[in-house]
Every structure is written in structure tokens, then in C-alpha cells.
Amino acid sequence: MWVNEVLMARYCGDRNSELLIANARRFKETCLVQGKSLFTNEVVWTGENCNELIINFVNKPDAGNGDFFEKLETQLVTTSANAKVLAAEMLWLMFLCPSNTGPESKRVSIERVFAWSGLQMTPALKDEYLSDHSLTGIGSAGTAYNTGRWRELVYLMRFTAAFLKLNKQEKIDLLSDHLRFSEWLEQLPENESRQLRHMLLFLFFPDFNERIFGNTDRCSILVSLTDITKSQYNKMKCRERDAALLTLRQKFEQKFDTAEIDYYAEPLSTIWKNAGTDAVSHVKESKEDYIVSKQSAISLNQILYGPPGTGKTYHTINEALAIVDPESLQGNLSRAELKSKFDLFVLSGQIVFTTFHQSFSYEDFVEGLRAESENGQLNYKVESGIFKQICERANEGVTETDDPFDQALTIFTDALASHDGLMTLKTITGKEFEVEYSGGSTLLVYPKSNKLLKQGYSASLTLVRQLYRTGSKKGIYNPSYVDGVLRYLKSDCGLKNYLSQSPHSPVKPFVLIIDEINRGNISNIFGELITLIERSKRAGGIESLTVKLPYSKEPFSVPSNLHIIGTMNTADKSLAQVDIALRRRFEFVEMMPKHELLEGIVIDGIDVAKMLKTINQRIELLYDREHTIGHSFFLPLKDDKSIGRLARIFELEILPLLEEYFFEDWERVGQVLGDHFKKANPELKFIKEKFTGTDTEPSVSELMGKDWAQDGIRPYKRNIAVFTNSEAYIGIYDSPQK
Template identity: 40%
Template sequence: MKLITKEHILKAIQEIDNEGIRSGRNSSTYDLIYNNKPYPPKLVISIANKYATGEELDHNTFAGGQGTPAFNLLKNEGFVIKNKAHNNSNVTKFSEAVDALIDYLKISDSIVSKFSIIKFGARAKYVWISDDSNTICDDNCHYELIERNGLDNTKGLSVEIHFEDKFKKQYFSLLKDNLPSDVYWNDKHKPSISITYQNIFSYSDPELLMKIEEALLYLEVNLGNKVRNIKDIINSVNVKNDFINWFVSRDGLENNYFNQQFGSSLSRFTSEVEKYEELYKNDFKNDLFLVNPTNFISKINEISKNIYNNSTSSFSKYILTGNGRPKAILGNKNYITFLNEFFEKQSNNKLKLNHPQQKIMAINQILYGPPGTGKTYNTMNKAVCLIHPDFSKIENREILKEKYKLLVESGQIVFTTFHQSMSYEDFIEGIKPQTKNDIVTYSVKDGIFKNIVKMALSEYIKDDIENGSEKEDFDQLYDSFIESIKPEEGIRKGTFTTKTGIEMMLVNANDKSVVVKYLWDNNKTKDKEAKQPFIISKEKLKKVLLEGINPSEVKNLKLELDPLIGYIHCELFAVYKSFYDFVIINKGEVEAVHFNYKDQSYEEVREQYEVVDKELIKEKNVKPYVLIIDEINRGNVSQIFGELITLIEEGKRLGNSEELEVILPYSKDKFSVPPNLYIIGTMNTADRSVEALDTALRRRFCFEEMLPKPDLLIDKNIGVVNLKELLITINKRIEVLLDRDHTIGHSYFINLETEQDLRSAFKNNIIPLLQEYFYGDYEKIGMVIGNGFFEVTEKYDKNIFAEFPSQNFPEAGSINRLKKIDNDFNIIDALNILQKKSKSDNE
């Protein structure tokens, strides 16, 4: 059978066509389909073997059926095998045909088996069919199975690609001259249009399901990629102008690149960007600034791959001339960051909690394993991909790190490390001292966990406006206030007055701050204009307004404002008084101003949650939040979580049938954990084994083991030392002497490039780790790394000791001392000894 080729199979089929199927050799279960005609698969193999070896294969000597060598051979040569039970559909109406087709596709071997069928109710005479990438799948375009009348006016089934009305002209203009022979344009589905497979299939056709599959396969093979490409073009937006505006607006915030490189000339910068656009299109046959919002991650991967490569393209040559601007402008820090921010804003960063990626990920999980296996490294991947599942496709680590940084800054990801001093008061809440005006007071302060619970819970009380692109009330009020005072910039007039009535003028007003200065250097003589400006930040105005301070009731600025905003309380009061009046005119009272939930207390957020309709909450689209707890086993988990260890269980969270809440001991707040908060922990098994971990914790977390991955080092060689082999050798010895929990991770080797790197790794990481593992037992350390790392052994006997009447002198032995690893240390020789390799082994 091994010698059979496609040519032999085709000869066998030709023989069966000429001579017919032999008596008793019909297949009971499966058919090989060739040119829409069925053949017994085992008979085909038997005859094909005759053409391959000269001897026909006895059908009793080999098996047929899915997964057998015979069927695998046929499939590998491109032949389709069908189950006979599904060739005869025995259906009489549309709903039966759809159900039968769903079952039929489950056992199909073609790409159509990955298609999805979308039903539209029992009475509908059509279904949408989605391709395997879920691109041809919506009201823009989709495959469709629909009931239509045939030429004889009897009802049958038609297979089509359907384009909705508002998109049909674009598809028609781009496809009209490129249709394959077996399809035609069909305008019967007005006002939409379809590309229809030429045949309408009768319900009574015994091969109905097979023919539907073949029609779908024909459309996919001949038109699928063309339709997907057109859809990408239709959905794409040109972001060039948005990027230019974004880049210019950032100048001075993080760097002064626009000013330094382009002299703040917008025309020069635009011209340069257009040059990049032209070069990029010539080299990579893609538009640099044309991006599909639904697939912008692919664009990021494409750009990252192209601008960081070292090919001979003209774009790369332009970069290699010494001009680093293309990479700086289009790379991770600018254009790629812009794309992330721009399209995240467009989609409002919202994901349903039933997103497949989130279903797959446990709500509480711990990554555990030996040191250096990438546990902390992978928490970043998991956290980002949980919030943005498309980032699982990102190939550039720097892009993912940049996204992680943004999510941490926004508070959607929180990272903390447990340690022996971590307490309930740090993690949940506690009474903490604070000093105001040399007076020590005590108040309840929220901890790390309570803060992120507050942010996750706030997602459920945001209304539709907040879930859109609208700013919070405070931001809107501040922006309007700035707009109202902007005309007075630079005019010498008393726009603001201090509590004592001294006039101040407006120097500058912007989205970050209000800059003011006194009209006079000396308010009594008024003979000299003041020069010293004072910056009143937006955040300081917010802090004071959050406290609900009424300027008319302030008696002592130092006592009432100093603790909030610091020294410049006189100048801030002058601006705040004007801002406060503006707020009251527009909102009526400070309590009507909605602040960001970050600025509200847990108690305030919880009170708002209590009045929201719980049925609406279940349907709400919310952001997931992620708490990463590094080294979770290094803290006293029972003490840190306290009574809340039960609340983190998925079934005990808010909105679930078994939801629980507790009263916190210090604040007396009602407390429970929302379902959109994910916890990812890491645990170093060399510190404490999983078995010894707190049972309550183990029961509430899923555990994912992370072991060393030597295969990541497969191509890494330093001199004659292969790092994969080195790691495997060391870990085998450790596992014998200790256990698997104390092996060494691949990360200790993955970034090594030189012999000096190797020396540093053994000196600073690996040997100290082994000393800790074996408690300074140098014999066992020597059994792992060999005598290449040790000085010549020094022998001793009891004569080394002082004279003393003792029976406890040790027996004769030897002293083991590690060599000093410096620049002269021959690390390659030492590692050859470790691996028991001689020089001849390396030659």
C-alpha cells in the first residue's frame, strides 16, 4: 500500500468505470467521490495496489474507515470520502435540509466543515453561512442557503454569496469581470444582489447534501479570497490625517520630536509621512494608512514586520541611509501606539464577558513552576489577551508590552507582589495614620484588592453615554470653563481675585492647567508688573471640588486647602472660586457633578450599584479587570484574604445564583466581588510546593504548570555549547537529587549570546540558586555542575583541628571550594566537563 500514488488510484477508478463494481465489493458505509461519482474506497485501494506493485491487495488484509491507513492515503492524495448515510438526505422541507446539512458538515473532510450556519427562526427559508475565518459572515456579505423556485417552478435550494443593498455596488463593480464559469449575478433578492451557483438542488436529490457542500466549496475556492479582500477595502478607513494630528498634538508631552526634527513645520512633517506612504505601497503592495477597524491587529503585525526588517526593499534602504526617522515615526512608540489608541477608542474598549477568550480563561488561576520558566512573563500575555483577545495574534513583544503599560496606567490591570509583610490591611482595607498640620489622625484606607474591585464594579453602573465616547461631567465642565475664560488670556485685568481681594490675571488656559499671575509685584504700590506665574492644575481643581468645598465657607486656607493641594493655596483659591461659580451655574450643585469612578469611594460606587436593575446588569457589556499577584505563595494567603477567600469563587460572585457578600470589619461596607475581575497568580515551586499551599486557596484557583522549555533554546549555541543540551543535563541531575519543582527555567539562558554572558549567568544566577537548593552542600552542587567549577580538592584529617579532649572529630575528608568566575575563567571547558564532553566530541 505504501507504493500507491495518485496516478495508481486514478487508474483503479478508470478500471472500475470500464468494468463496473465487482460482485460483493460495494461499500456499505463510505464512498470515494470522484467527478461527482461514488466508488467503493477499499476496492479502489485493492486495484490501485495492482498498478503500484503488480499484485492486487486482498481486501480482507486491510481495514477501511476513518483514520485507517487506507483512508488516510486516499485523503492525502486529495480524494474526498463521504459517509453514505449522509448522501441520502431524505428531506422534504427547508428546516430538515438545514438540520441535515449541519450534521453532514460535522463529518466532512473539506474546509466547509469549519463553516458556521446561522438560523433565522423556524419560518425562515434561508440561513446565513459563515466562512471559517468569520469574515464572510454578516450583513455586509455572507454565504447563503436559500429556498428558490427552479426552472420547472418546483422548490429547491440555491447556494449563493449575498451582498446587502448598501454594499452591492462596490462588490459588483470589483467582481463583475471576474466571475468563474459556474456562477452568475442574481438580482431576485432585491434590493440586494447575489452571486448564485448555477444549479438549484431538488429536495428529492439523494446527493443533496453533498452537492450543497460542493457548491459552497466552489464559491469559497473561486471567490472567497476575492470577497474577503473587497470587504477589507470597504471596511477600511484612512487614518493618515488622524495620525498626523495625533503626532503633532503629543509634541512636548513625551518628547519634542516634531519640533526638533521638523522645526514644528506641519507641511514638512506631512510631506515626509506621504513619502513613507509612497515607499511602503511600492515595496509591500499595501496601504500604510488604510486600516480595517475590525482587524487592526493584523495591520500592526504587518507594519511591525515590514519596518523592522532588513530586506533590500527601497523602504529599508531609505531607513539604512542613517535616517532613523521612519522607524521612530512608524514604530512602536508612535504610529503603532496611535493605531492601538485610535481603534481602542473607536470600539470603546468594550468586550462582553461571554467572549470566547474569556470563557477559556479561568476566573482565578495560578501559574506555577520552577524559577525562570516565564511565569511572570506570561502573566503579561494572559492579562492583555484577556482584555484584548486580538492581541493573542501579536508577534511583536514590544507592542504587547506597550499595551500592557497603557492598561496598567488606566487601572484595568493591577500588579502586586505578595511577601511576608503583606497583610489584610494592605490588601483589603485597614486603619492607617495620616498627618495634617502636625496632627496625626486615623482613617480607613482601601487596599489594592478593594480598589480594583471598585473599578470593576463601576463598569456595571455606567450608563450608555459613559460607555460611549462622552467625557465625564467634570471634564466637560472644565473644558467649558477653559473655553469661557480663554478670551481673557494675556489681558491685564483682574480675572480672578484671592480671598483677600488681590487681583490676578490669566496668562494661559489649556486642557491641563490654568496659569495665572498677580497684576502687580507689590499690590500696595502698584508700580511694577508681577512676573511670577502660578500653575493651577486641573487635577488640583478636581481634588478641591471632590471635597465639595464652598469658597464662601472657607475660613482658613492653610488649614482647609493646604492638606489637599499644597503650598499655592492662595492662587488656587482665586481660580477655584471662579470655577466653582461656573459649576454651580451649570449644574446647580456640586453633588450633581459626575466624577470618574476612580475618584469616588468604594461605598459611593456600591450605593449606585445597589439601585441598578439587576436584570440589566446581566446583559451589560463591561470591561474585564485583571489583578496579577506575583509570588502568591510567599505571603500568608489566609491572613491576607481573610474572610474574602470565599468571595472570589466564580459561583459566589455578584450576579451568580450563590452570590455572597460580607461586611468589612473596618469600614462596615457591604463587600462582594464582581464577575469581571480576573485574578492571575504566580507561584515559584522552589519556594513552596503546590501540595503545601493553603487548601482554601488551592480549591478556588485553577493551576497551570509551567516547566522549563529547552526547545526554546534549540538553535542557541555559544561556542561548542548547545544551551538546550546544557539545560536538559542540569535539570536531569537536579530532578534526581531533589525533584522537578527545583529545576532551572529556560529564561536563565534564553538571552545569552556570548561566553561572558554564560559566565555571568552561572556566577550570578545558577550557582547561587544551587547553593540555596542544596543548602551549601558542595558535593551535591558538584554532582550537578562538575569539577570544572571547583578548585582542586583539599584533603584533611583530624590533625587539622586543635588539641582537645573530644570524641567527635570528623573523619578524614576533603574541602570543596568553588572557583572564582572572572574574565579569565574558561567557561567552555567547565561546561564541557559538566556535560562529560571531551574535545574530540566537539570536533
């Protein structure tokens, strides 16, 4: 069997895979074939124990408060001791590959779950399988592997339940054939989207599978280095992608005449990452795809994306002014003056700013129904959303301040105010009615022929505008009164007859800024209009399209003078996870931290630019570049170069962000801040252990007694004292090993 084969380590660049692969082979034989435990002498890998986990974890999801392990403990409280051991060993298997979680954090988590069983680990087995070397990992897992850890555990439980139903020879045969095993996995729910699927194949068949666990890199490599397009990649099964990666690696092995080939090691890492930088702009989906633009050229649809604090929302002001008033950026105007100009354009309606969020809907963005009570009856009226309103304004090509209808409306509302909010008008047949206006878009009408009417009829100003533009009373509620108001605007308020904009006349550009665009459900918010925002599909385009809106039944198209600027925080969602329909229709402008903007800020010997650069380099190694920290967090230090201000930034902004990034993996947070270099000066660490027996706090033994085992519990806390100690900050970038 495979356990007796000569063990060959798979080349993994600067990481040694020998022990990892050896442990994986022992796991296959000990656990999956023999059913024995890794940590005890019990038989725990059985269908009966796994069924307990299925019943209590898979079939009873906990959507309440609490972290993953708090919920897991509650869910497994009624399971047997061996089932709890099985859960701990499943976590061990899940933790083998990821290198972006530290060995100490992994070990604490495994021991915490194992402790629920009340059993004791065999010391020799604990030393063998829970050592730092065993838990170091072999490659970075994607963000979703940690945030969706419960999904990966569900997948593993389902895998185990299905595998343990096989007889011994079937198990051995399956674990000896990487193609059969890969095909067999396809029966499992969510197999195509689980990162653990890739990890199992690498662990069990390292010669045929790559240590690439996140879908982003797998896609980037194949799209950048082969003729596979993004669209084709999305249609491939995982095993087809595996085969393509294997074929590609074998070609590189021949090209470089070595078997020491790995996609994360030189020379391949430079090849595909550099190719990926250029290739992203021409990744094909059918005949087009999204573009990542590093140019400042103005486009109709663009998204500024990057980590938090890189000035995305700040730069939307400049981007918008470059569209509506480019001359303002040619002079030497201050930031305050530019912001003042921006505010004037917002006031006129030429620039509209909105923010997407989880509850933002199509009805808010395009149009929806609003319930109104009139004369005791409930009526539903169509109300335009933000996008439809600015499209209508852009179609006219004039702002609110230049719009003759709005100018006449201002005169009308002033006249109403001078008559205590009530005026007498006439219909086209000469019937008198009183009009009352109390704000908003609705007028209340009281026909003088109906003295008993208490509530009044409604006449919408939106419908008055519609009648002015179209001349048609079709679909207009209370048309005689709406027409009466329009006639008054023309006769007494200076409103001239409507003249549509000539297609050849210059029109003003309009800008819609959507902050946090990736926080909304794009497909729900844009609906059928996502297609219409493409340049060629807009009004006047070579393939212009018009749709009928679902509520108003009006024809609708997107004008070519409307620019859409979005911002996207990659810490919330990476570019690869963005809706493909959105990516195809926008240019993406990357905005990364600019440490050079902090050059010259030195506080008590602390080089702030160098400090932030070092922090971000470590984050990129331990997590990814999408979760780095932006320079704008530290810009207040330009005006207030005090250690107190820096301490406030670190305590209230930087540390909470790092804790969120690393899911309170305090070991990793400390590594980002250079705490691992401060063993000789532990008082300079930003993160320190609790209950160490100092003058200010008791030790663990004092609290729990000497016989209490500290399995799975390792409390940490912030070291508040170092926030005002300059040496602690200098130690972030000026370590002894540099």
C-alpha cells in the first residue's frame, strides 16, 4: 500500500512538504482505512461517530451570536466523547495546509475541541501531530476559508460519511487513484466551491495536484499562462482545472529541465504574476471582459478599488470634477475650494452621491411603488429611484438650477407660500379648484364644486412634469387638475413650451457616485438595467437598448452623458468575487497604500512611512495585499505630530482592523506588529498573554489550581502601556534580524 512506498517530498519552494505529506499518508491509513484515532488509541473514524456530527452540526446550523468555536461547542454538547475527538481530528486535517494561520493558533483550537471529550491525548501522538513543524502549513488559503470555516467543516463531514460507507478495498482503491478520487468527490454538495477539496487532493496526491487552494490564483494562472479565457475557466469542472494546471507545470518542467517547479516559487511566480498584471486587462469573456485601468482617463463606468484607508471616497471628488468641471483641476485651488465646487454641483443635481448597503434595493435605485392613503383608500404610486432620477435629468441635459420647469416651480411654490399655502386655479373647462402644497412632490386639490371633501385629491408634481414633457395625459392620475397646474405654470410662472434637446446639441455631463458599491446586491439593485450602462447600449450608442420598466411600464434607456463612479473596499470583497456582470461593464482603478505620502512624518524617532510599509509587507505575506492598511489612517499626523495622536490611531483604528482581518488570531496580529522580534524586550510587545502571575493579575494556577490543564485556552490582551512608547513602534520596522 502507499504507506510502504518510498516517501518523496513534493517541491514547494521555500516550504518543506516532507512531514506534511508523511502525516497525510499516515492519516489515510490510520484514520480513513483503519478507522483509528490520530490522538488516542480509540477507534473514532466510524460511520456512527460521523453521523452524530452530521445530526448535531450539519443538520442543526447555528446562526446566532458567538464565534465558530462557541457555536461548535454548543452544537456538540450532546455528542459522545469519541465524536468530539473525531471533530478535533477533522479540524487537524483542515489546518494542515493553510499557512496563513499560525501553528500555535491551530494547536490551541484543536486542543480546545479535543478537551470537550474529557479524554487525554497520547503524549507521543500529540508531539508528533501537533508540533509547530506539523502545523506550519504549505500554502495560503483564501479569505473565505476562515470566514466560512463552518462550510468547509460541513464538506469534510459529508466527505467522511460517504467515504466510511465504502468497504476496505474500495477505500484503498480510491485512495490510490487520483482521477477516480477526484471524480468520486463530485457527488458531494458544494464540491466545486470548497477549498478543502483542493487541499485533500494535494495531501493525498501531491504529485498530481497543486498547493493552490484559493480560486483567484488558480484562475489567474490559467488565464494568464494559457489560452483559456475567463469565461471558459468558469465553465470548467475543478478536475478539468486540475488537469490543466498539471499539464502546464509539466511543460515548465521540460522548459526549465527540472522537477523543482512550483507556481509560488521562482521562476514561475514572477512569470504568472507579472503576466497576470498585464493579462487582467484583456481576460476574455466571450469577446469582452472587465478592464483594470491604471490611467486617469475619464470613462463612463469606473470603480476605484483598494484596501481601507487608501482615499477611494476622497478621490471621487476629483474624479467627478474632472468630468463636470475639468478647468477647476487645472488651477491651484485648495482642497476646501474643490470641495466647495463639488458641493455646488451636488446641490444643482449634476452630481449625485449615494451609498450601497445590504438592504438597498431596485425600488430605491430605479423605481418602486409607494403606498399613499387618500380619502380613506390606499393607493400605490410609482416613485422614481436615485438612478432613474439622474437619468431623466441627464436626458434633459440641464441641471435643476437651469431647468425651466424647476425655475417655474420655484415661482409657483413661492406664490403658494405668500397665499398661506392655498391658491385657486382653474381646469381647462373653467372649473375652479384650490391647491394646497406642504412640500414634497404632491399637491392636494379641493374642487370648489365639492364642499364636503375633507381630504382633497392628489396631483403629483412628477406627473405635472411628465405632462409638460410628453403632452400626453395617458397614465396620469387626476389629469384635469394636473393640466390645470401646468397651465398656471405657463401663464403665471414664465414656463415656456417644452423643447426637447437636439441630439447634436452639447449637453452637460452628469455623475452618479456609488460609494461601497460591492456592499449591495448588484444583480438585485440594477436588475435588467445592468446591460444598459454599457457604452454601446446607451442611448445614441451603436447598439442602444431600451427596456420597459416593471412598475411604470415606461420605456427607459441610460443616457450617454451619465458617468458612474463606484468605490469598492477589497477588505470586504476581493475583485475576483465581484459579480461578473459588474466587472464586464466597469473599468477598475486600483488604489493601494501610498507610503510615500507619509514621508517626513517622524514622531519621537518613529518613521511613520517606514513603519506602515513594513506592516503592509507583513500583512501581504500573512494574508494578502487586499487587506493592507491605507495611508489615510495616518494623515492626521501631518498636523499633529504627537505620540498621543499616534497611540489613538493604533488603539482605536489599526488594532481593531488587524483583529478583524486575522479573526482574533493574536499570534498573527503580533507578527504584523513585529512582536516576534521582541523576545528580549517583551514589555515592548503590543499583544501579550494574560494571567501570567504579575503584580497586577493572578496566574492561571492561582485562578484554577495547579491540577487544571490549560487545553485550548490561551487568553491575550492589548498591552496598553506601549501605545505611548516610541521604542515599541520603532521595533515594528527596526528589528534585530534586519
